[in-house]
Amino acid sequence: MSGFAGWVREATEPSAAAGKPEALEGIRVLEFCPGHFGGMVAASVLAEFGAEVVKVEPPGGDPLRLVAPEGIRVAGTGLPFLSEARNRRFVTLDAGAAAGRDVFRRLALSADVIVTTEPPERMEAMGCDYPSLRGERPGIISLSLSTYGAFGPDASRPVRDSDILCQALSGGPHIVGEPEPEGGAPLPHQAPTRLGNWHGSFVQGLWGAYGVLAALHFRAETGMGQAVDVSGAESLMMFADYNITWMHTGGKARERVGNFDPAVFPYTYIRCRDGYTFIAAYNDEAFDSLMHIIGRPELSRDPRFSTPKNRVALGNERALLSIIEEWSGDRTADEILRAVEEYTSKRGGPGAAVVTGRVNRPLETLAEDHWRERGCFLRARDPVYGELLLAAPPWKMSGTPARWKSGCRPPGSDNRDVYIGILGMTEGEYRRLADAGTF
Amino acid sequence: MPSDPGGFRAFAERAFDPAAIPGKPEALAGVRVLEVATRIFGPATADYLGLFGAEVIKVEMPPRGDLMRYVAPEGFFWKEVSPAFLPLNRNKYHVGLDLHPAEGKEIFLRLAERSDVVVENLRAGTMDRWGVGYLQLRERNRRIVYAANSGFGQWGPFSEGRASYDATAQAVSGFSAVTGFPDQPPMKAGFWVGDYTAALMSATAILAALAARRKTGEGQMIDLSQAEAMIRTLDWTWPYAGVTGKDRERNGNVDPSYPPSGIYRCRDGFVAVSARDADERACLARTVGAPEPPESPSPSPEGVARYCASRTVDEIVRVAEEGGFSAAPVRGGRDHYHDPHLRARGTVCSVEDPLYGRVDEYGPAPKLSESPGRVKECAKPVGWHNEKVFGEMLGITGEEMEALARKKVIGKWADLPGARPPKGSAP
Numbered sequence: 091m092s093g094f095a096g097w098v099r100e101a102t103e104p105s106a107a108a109g110k111p112e113a114l115e116g117i118r119v120l121e122f123c124p125g126h127f128g129g130m131v132a133a134s135v136l137a138e139f140g141a142e143v144v145k146v147e148p149p150g151g152d153p154l155r156l157v158a159p160e161g162i163r164v165a166g167t168g169l170p171f172l173s174e175a176r177n178r179r180f181v182t183l184d185a186g187a188a189a190g191r192d193v194f195r196r197l198a199l200s201a202d203v204i205v206t207t208e209p210p211e212r213m214e215a216m217g218c219d220y221p222s223l224r225g226e227r228p229g230i231i232s233l234s235l236s237t238y239g240a241f242g243p244d245a246s247r248p249v250r251d252s253d254i255l256c257q258a259l260s261g262g263p264h265i266v267g268e269p270e271p272e273g274g275a276p277l278p279h280q281a282p283t284r285l286g287n288w289h290g291s292f293v294q295g296l297w298g299a300y301g302v303l304a305a306l307h308f309r310a311e312t313g314m315g316q317a318v319d320v321s322g323a324e325s326l327m328m329f330a331d332y333n334i335t336w337m338h339t340g341g342k343a344r345e346r347v348g349n350f351d352p353a354v355f356p357y358t359y360i361r362c363r364d365g366y367t368f369i370a371a372y373n374d375e376a377f378d379s380l381m382h383i384i385g386r387p388e389l390s391r392d393p394r395f396s397t398p399k400n401r402v403a404l405g406n407e408r409a410l411l412s413i414i415e416e417w418s419g420d421r422t423a424d425e426i427l428r429a430v431e432e433y434t435s436k437r438g439g440p441g442a443a444v445v446t447g448r449v450n451r452p453l454e455t456l457a458e459d460h461w462r463e464r465g466c467f468l469r470a471r472d473p474v475y476g477e478l479l480l481a482a483p484p485w486k487m488s489g490t491p492a493r494w495k496s497g498c499r500p501p502g503s504d505n506r507d508v509y510i511g512i513l514g515m516t517e518g519e520y521r522r523l524a525d526a527g528t529f
Numbered sequence: 530m531p532s533d534p535g536g537f538r539a540f541a542e543r544a545f546d547p548a549a550i551p552g553k554p555e556a557l558a559g560v561r562v563l564e565v566a567t568r569i570f571g572p573a574t575a576d577y578l579g580l581f582g583a584e585v586i587k588v589e590m591p592p593r594g595d596l597m598r599y600v601a602p603e604g605f606f607w608k609e610v611s612p613a614f615l616p617l618n619r620n621k622y623h624v625g626l627d628l629h630p631a632e633g634k635e636i637f638l639r640l641a642e643r644s645d646v647v648v649e650n651l652r653a654g655t656m657d658r659w660g661v662g663y664l665q666l667r668e669r670n671r672r673i674v675y676a677a678n679s680g681f682g683q684w685g686p687f688s689e690g691r692a693s694y695d696a697t698a699q700a701v702s703g704f705s706a707v708t709g710f711p712d713q714p715p716m717k718a719g720f721w722v723g724d725y726t727a728a729l730m731s732a733t734a735i736l737a738a739l740a741a742r743r744k745t746g747e748g749q750m751i752d753l754s755q756a757e758a759m760i761r762t763l764d765w766t767w768p769y770a771g772v773t774g775k776d777r778e779r780n781g782n783v784d785p786s787y788p789p790s791g792i793y794r795c796r797d798g799f800v801a802v803s804a805r806d807a808d809e810r811a812c813l814a815r816t817v818g819a820p821e822p823p824e825s826p827s828p829s830p831e832g833v834a835r836y837c838a839s840r841t842v843d844e845i846v847r848v849a850e851e852g853g854f855s856a857a858p859v860r861g862g863r864d865h866y867h868d869p870h871l872r873a874r875g876t877v878c879s880v881e882d883p884l885y886g887r888v889d890e891y892g893p894a895p896k897l898s899e900s901p902g903r904v905k906e907c908a909k910p911v912g913w914h915n916e917k918v919f920g921e922m923l924g925i926t927g928e929e930m931e932a933l934a935r936k937k938v939i940g941k942w943a944d945l946p947g948a949r950p951p952k953g954s955a956p
Binding site for chain 2: 093094095099102111113114125135139153159160162164168169170172213214219220221237238239242243244246247248250253254257258261262263264267268276279281284285286287289292293296298299300301305307308312314315316317320321324325328329330331332333334336337338339340343344345347348349352354357358359366370372398399402431434435442443445447448449450452454455458459461463464466467469477478479480481486490492
């Protein structure tokens with residue numbers, strides 16, 4: 091690899107990240123998000139950029155540790171928690187008791203950022219809601235994550251925030267999945283369909299981290315902290331394409347169309363010999379390229395397909411899909427990729443915009459050298475949790491690379507470090523509180 | 530410790546009031562962003578920065594500009610602009626500039642000297658080949674933060690020449706393999722989630738790089754692959770593969786981490802039912818008439834499905850809120866447009882645009898009490914701000930601009946729906 095790609099590789103090589111400075115060094119984040127995945131994501135993102143994160147769990151451990159799809163636990167902790175428990179210190183604290191509340195407040199007042207998913211009423215009772223904290227620490231940034239947000243007519247609805255609630259409200263599932271049949275009873279899959287991962291929670295955490303970074307930027311300019319309010323439903327909602335502009339300008343709402351698309355076509359998964367692959371060629375020049383690739387150049391002039399508008403009529407999308415699958419059905423995804431690359435490498439500009447990529451099962455992704463070479467996955471090794479396969483931070487950066495530094499540790503592993511090292515407790519105080527069950 | 534009068538809820542209603550936003554400062558004021566991008570991944574990245582006050586200059590190839598301009602739902606254009614283009618391009622200056630001729634490159638480099646951030650999403654290495662990549666920009670401006678958004682990254686076996694869209698990332702990452710129903714083909718998300726997710730990650734890294742620049746005085750290069758962004762979101766998929774050696778399966782509409790939480794069909798629509806812990810599961814079991822824990826650890830999805838099928842969405846949400854589990858309706862764009870809660874939060878907001886009049890949009894998701902995000906203006910035709918940017922910012926005279934336009938170095942809109950101004954509005 092030479093030239094620019096070689097330079098970027100050398101400058102961003104993930105295995106060399108450990109020796110480089112970190113973007114958020116010196117920023118302390120207090121994470122108080124029992125049972126909540128989105129809160130963990132927000133803290134993880136900040137931690138991957140170098141913030142020091144202290145996660146507060148109830149004594150005995152965070153309820154999210156018990157969440158275990160297929161019942162799989164490693165040393166008592168389920169895989170969802172293990173996947174996101176990175177780059178942080180793990181302390182336990184009984185924040186419901188008076189002594190614990192006092193410790194929590196001291197932690198909060200030592201932090202630059204507090205991330206919480208607990209109801210505001212609870213934070214108020216602890217004296218740790220934003221208006222209370224800023225009196226003593228005007229620069230503090232307080233991020234709260236919830237389903238509906240902290241204000242507005244629905245803000246007080248009694249729900250325990252979760253991915254499925256956020257997804258449902260976001261408008262995402264409404265436009266994912268197969269439509270109802272023309273007649274007869276719908277089958278179970280002909281329904282609004284959830285994204286299979288916790289995308290709602292993930293994106294909630296990501297917008298939370300983004301809001302915190304914007305607030306940190308503002309604080310660096312002005313010295314002022316602030317409150318940041320993030321609804322998980324609205325977080326994924328921002329990704330729901332042109333829902334509002336189309337309603338406003340055309341009075342139309344997006345509906346489910348399976349793997350078709352109302353604005354661009356071809357832009358779909360097609361059957362191939364070894365499964366499914368993605369194919370897109372939706373502007374006129376690219377569509378013409380694709381028709382050449384599949385050996386049907388005359389179809390570029392077929393009135394059903396000759397304009398973007400005609401191509402996105404649902405009936406024409408269906409017809410075009412079966413034409414393309416006649417070609418793709420006896421080819422592998424790799425053969426399709428090679429055919430596309432061979433043709434488009436000879437054709438620049440908009441005509442080269444034929445895009446494909448195999449619909450990988452996770453193990454297929456793991457088997458591809460590309461991701462391994464780029465350090466996309468890592469194997470964490472820990473005396474308690476053994477070896478775990480994890481997704482690495484996705485950002486390659488030349489100056490202050492994001493990085494994975496440490497994995498999950500048992501609840502309370504860092505109590506001594508944090509309570510004595512950061513809060514400055516004496517050995518006597520630490521022992522007294524530990525003996526009293528405060529942590 | 531005294532709290533604000535009325536507690537946090539009252540504080541929040543005041544501190545986040547959308548009506549007060551225009552009078553407040555912007556978080557990213559003073560940050561200038563150059564965008565050289567098409568479709569969604571790059572434009573959305575710059576849009577997210579612009580929502581919080583960065584000044585974004587969108588550089589488009591004249592006269593057609595960003596090909597996203599021609600992506601129109603059902604072929605529908607409104608006032609000559611596609612509703613699909615609008616939400617990706619708020620708060621931007623639009624210039625038409627061809628980066629192929631030497632004079633175009635020089636103008637771009639002069640803009641980069643005065644900028645903090647560059648966002649691009651061309652195929653890997655294209656900007657470098659054109660002589661306007663990170664290494665060339667860095668020579669003129671050590672402080673530049675350069676985000677190279679791409680499908681597969683700037684290096685590695687798949688990086689060369691391979692184009693990528695949202696659904697490439699959905700497909701190759703394993704995301705689609707875990708979405709949908711086990712007895713059905715993998716389901717592509719019907720919205721461009723592989724672009725927006727990666728765009729938000731790119732914007733996040735840009736803010737981190739700006740924080741680093743405060744300390745070092747130097748910018749840096751960010752290489753982000755949208756497939757790798759999606760890989761990062763797949764929670765327990767990867768440790769599961771590591772521990773079991775197996776593929777995580779599609780699980781339909783039931784969340785396998787919190788069964789029977791999921792999406793269920795009701796008499797008049799669909800509802801999400803959620804039970805995150807034992808208390809909520811016990812309440813749900815009681816409600817649907819299933820055996821309660823410890824007799825059974827949780828009610829079955831079939832039991833919840835039967836309960837929901839004969840009831841309305843509102844009824845189930847009410848029962849949940851009274852009964853101690855959680856539920857929310859499955860909503861779509863039409864519901865959002867008319868939702869008083871989203872309007873009160875500025876999540877659905879109205880913009881008074883000087884060119885288009887009133888346009889409603891999704892507003893920014895994170896609400897900041899002191900330096901809130903906002904939508905100030907809508908997207909504009911190709912080259913709409915040439916005079917402002919080339920003239921006012923770079924000091925290029927009107928005559929020079931005419932000469933550059935004759936040589937097609939700079940330019941304005943093609944006479945096409947998607948690129949041109951509303952009828953009767955062109956200057």
